[in-house]
Amino acid sequence: MSVSGSDNSGHRARLRQRLFEGGPDALLDHELVEYLLALAIPRRDTKPLARALLTEFGGIAGLLTADAEAIARVPGMGETSAAALKTAHAAALRLLRAEVAERPVLANWQALLDYLRADMAHHAIERVRVLHLNTRNMLIRDELMHEGSIDEAPVYVREVIRRAIDLGSAAVILVHNHPSGDPSPSRADIEITRSVAEAGKRLGIALHDHIILGREGHSSLRAMGVI
Numbered sequence: 001m002s003v004s005g006s007d008n009s010g011h012r013a014r015l016r017q018r019l020f021e022g023g024p025d026a027l028l029d030h031e032l033v034e035y036l037l038a039l040a041i042p043r044r045d046t047k048p049l050a051r052a053l054l055t056e057f058g059g060i061a062g063l064l065t066a067d068a069e070a071i072a073r074v075p076g077m078g079e080t081s082a083a084a085l086k087t088a089h090a091a092a093l094r095l096l097r098a099e100v101a102e103r104p105v106l107a108n109w110q111a112l113l114d115y116l117r118a119d120m121a122h123h124a125i126e127r128v129r130v131l132h133l134n135t136r137n138m139l140i141r142d143e144l145m146h147e148g149s150i151d152e153a154p155v156y157v158r159e160v161i162r163r164a165i166d167l168g169s170a171a172v173i174l175v176h177n178h179p180s181g182d183p184s185p186s187r188a189d190i191e192i193t194r195s196v197a198e199a200g201k202r203l204g205i206a207l208h209d210h211i212i213l214g215r216e217g218h219s220s221l222r223a224m225g226v227i
Contacts, residue, residue: 008045012038029060033085040084049076053085058122062215064089065122093119097142104137105173106208112173113211113218120177121213128155128176132169133208141167155192157199164205171206172196181215185224193221 015035018026027035030050037046056074057063063071064085072082096115105112112131120127126148132141145159155174164172174196178184185193189212197207210221221227 030054033060033063036084036088037081040081062122065119101139105131105133105139106137116175116211116213117218120175121215123177124179126177126179128174130160130163131173131175132164132167133171133173135170137171140169155196157192157195160196161199161203161205164200165203169205171208172200173208174210176212178212178214183212183214183217183219185212185219185221190221190226193226197227
């Protein structure tokens with residue numbers, strides 16, 4: 001049965017009203033995605049497409065963090081509708097990143113984890129980032145250092161330390177994701193962590209942590225006693 005334009009309009013108005021009155025938890029995941037898509041595809045019933053996207057990417061986190069090209073390839077999608085979803089993701093990341101930037105990182109650890117999970121936990125490609133901190137442990141730079149294959153993203157100790165020297169960093173935090181979903185560190189992860197910590201120590205640059213992210217959670221190599 002087709003849904004008329006007026007029915008669509010009324011349904012979207014009800015979603016909008018629930019969002020305004022009830023806040024971010026008032027809509028289910030598929031309703032949020034449905035409404036976002038409706039802004040880009042106003043003359044179409046976007047509920048089936050929203051459900052298909054959530055199924056394809058394993059939920060709203062996987063959907064919003066997916067590459068725009070992958071989203072646009074889903075039947076019924078295109079660049080404009082993919083852009084609507086990526087805009088929502090970008091806005092969420094900026095909100096989370098602003099909270100991280102406002103206070104010393106070590107005193108605001110949960111906010112940092114929330115930001116990193118939202119950005120990296122669901123990526124299909126392994127990425128290595130380095131967070132550079134000043135003497136007050138404020139974030140001065142968040143850099144993508146390497147983007148590798150699905151199973152490998154080598155960290156080069158000299159590159160990490162050289163960049164820290166260039167930026168005048170007092171400390172760094174290594175971050176990478178495991179596309180498998182399991183955040184457990186590999187032997188190589190442990191060896192790299194110890195190598196960066198040792199090299200930094202000689203130059204007065206502290207390695208505060210190495211955080212590994214996956215869909216199943218995160219691992220802190222400092223909490224595990226590696227550092």
